[in-house]
Amino acid sequence: MLPDQTLPREAADSRNGADAPRASTTRNGLKITTDRVNIREVAEQAKVSVATVSLVLNKSPRISRATSLRVQKTINDLGYQPNRLAQSLSGRYTYSFAILLPALRHAFADAYFGEIISGICDRAGKMGYKVILEQAKPQYIKDRKHVELFERRFVDGVLCAGFNDKHRFLADFGECKCPMVLVDNKVASMDHVVCDYRLGAEQALNAILQLGHRSVALIYAAPESQTARQVAEVYARKLADAGIPFDKALTEDGCFTDIGGAAAAEKLMKRRPDITAILANNDKMALGAIRYLQTSGRNVPKDVSIVGFDDLQHSAFANPSLTTVHLPLYEAGGLACERLLERVHGKIDRISENLPTHLVLRESTSLAPILSAAAESARQREPAPATPGSQRVGGHDDGNRG
């Protein structure tokens, strides 16, 4: 009896050209052809019809156990693998999804997108799906390549990350009834799986206010992004709740980039040198702000505390390590993938998920300077650890998903 996991055998010799007639030889008592084995050969060898092999392949309950086992054995013996082009051409599904990103330079090198992509790929792999990578460059959209993805049968669905209200082409998917889900973004009433930016902003501002900061700035980005607007809203509300009136001069656009974050921090500090804390809408802008503050002679966190959003892997290795709102981007990617498949199968017709965040307290935040000075005399100094420890705050892991 053969072991359970018989590996497919490779017919290594290919003396015949691709167009030569299929030459079959008998070796080890098994029929082996020099070309790829197809379903017809399996059928012949197992003495059943091609239809039966197909049904076995697709685990149809209509096939008797005996027949199924016999066919299965033949499949293993011959090392048969169904041609997925033929499967998809005849069948309903391509078993592929596309990830569509904005037209940023070297977009796939961005750690934010990388987390989402990793989450999607891992989950897709487990579901038997392949993932292709696409970027929405202007010419791409003009040529309607995003719709072509479906029309030419490349994919069953698309996962979009990094888009906002301004990306009007997103509506094309809805018009074509093409399954599409936004990951970590909301646009109109489209399907989405997002991190809870409101909750994240609350967690960040609770920490900042608790540390005694009263002059708190916001480096925002892309007012076209619904999640970014939510952060701005919570920022205004939480300060108001603490008796601090909203001041537009304390907010600046950082364009989601490190350079933009540095530039925004510079404008803010020049306008309001009394700022003692800055909340940034992502880690890159937060790190850019730190960079500016340090090169302008300020100490982070003693002079100014910084809080970001994302919790990218290298944010823990910055100096100082970054206090930030952890966004479950990897999980959002995976969940979007799963829901998208259910959507493709018609099991659900609406995707709307909201994943909880938590704050990761690291070195870039401290007491407001005025409190810090008071506490200084009463406190002992401890050496900083080599590897930055992180403290998790406000985790809502009981799953308050919408």
Place this chain on the structure above:
Amino acid sequence: MLPDQTLPREAADSRNGADAPRASTTRNGLKITTDRVNIREVAEQAKVSVATVSLVLNKSPRISRATSLRVQKTINDLGYQPNRLAQSLSGRYTYSFAILLPALRHAFADAYFGEIISGICDRAGKMGYKVILEQAKPQYIKDRKHVELFERRFVDGVLCAGFNDKHRFLADFGECKCPMVLVDNKVASMDHVVCDYRLGAEQALNAILQLGHRSVALIYAAPESQTARQVAEVYARKLADAGIPFDKALTEDGCFTDIGGAAAAEKLMKRRPDITAILANNDKMALGAIRYLQTSGRNVPKDVSIVGFDDLQHSAFANPSLTTVHLPLYEAGGLACERLLERVHGKIDRISENLPTHLVLRESTSLAPILSAAAESARQREPAPATPGSQRVGGHDDGNRG
């Protein structure tokens, strides 16, 4: 006359279910069906055979200009898009490549791989190829999914990044005659496109030695990697050339990670407190080393200079910004993609490319402390710029590719 770039028209109404008989109506004088248009309908409308449409589609020179134009117009009018599953099933190519990465956690969030992936995707898009993402997890290899990529006709070729001599499964591609190219790695005699790590190491060590450093450490990684071995070789040779004997105690494995880099720096500095410069085999380890040095009370670069390899985007935004060997990873990905296509088409049967590097001088390097002290008195201080400037050294852009 219709404009040149007529967009395909969508039959927006789908009152008929998917399985309803194909309903054709006439609107605007054009035949429009509620289902996807296929090649047969184009042929009927253009009053030619299906074969002719196919030949027009594939720009065969055997079709007369008049016929070609007429068919082309019908294609535009009907908004016909060939089903690529059918094209690939009948034809020779899938028009897809796979990117295969090692089984690291969240591998796609890694900026190093991200640069390579971006380079591949951009070039593949221009070549009309799609790119799918795969990860070589243990079970994946055990199930021979990497070979299945070809056997089940998912792809025409595979681009591998991040592997080394220990990844024995790479040989499977050669046995199956499956086109595969290694990006930024060499293994045995397999096809590859690499950055010139020898040149990079020379550029880094030239700079370090010129700054007067004599006690120079190396944080290496993966001796199974041929490129990493090359850096170690050049390190030993350049020091020897400068009259500094090789000392194993000055080298430590950093496992290619930031944590590993920090740990390696700690071991090195405890063993040899006199070290004034460290060369790390990648940026992550370099940034980890900086992190350790700073938290242990040392100043980078005044006490210890650090040089990395990669030039990742965020390395320019570290504090201090990182002096590093720029690896043309984006370009390597693109070139590998291009060569792989030539290999698939049988135009070449061997890929071996070597791309030049250059050093980017930033803030993490300075004169050796002893020289620095001497120079101190004679030098004026300048304030550091907000955005770190970079100085490019040793660029060999005249293309000395092997």
Place this chain on the structure above:
DNA sequence: CTGAAAGCGCTTACAG
């Protein structure tokens, strides 16, 4: 429970 046959939408010799 299984088989014969039509069909998915293309490409590619082969004829003319």
Place this chain on the structure above:
DNA sequence: CTGAAAGCGCTTACAG
């Protein structure tokens, strides 16, 4: 220069 026909390798009603 163009067409009729076979074929790529599957799936899916439809019969029995």
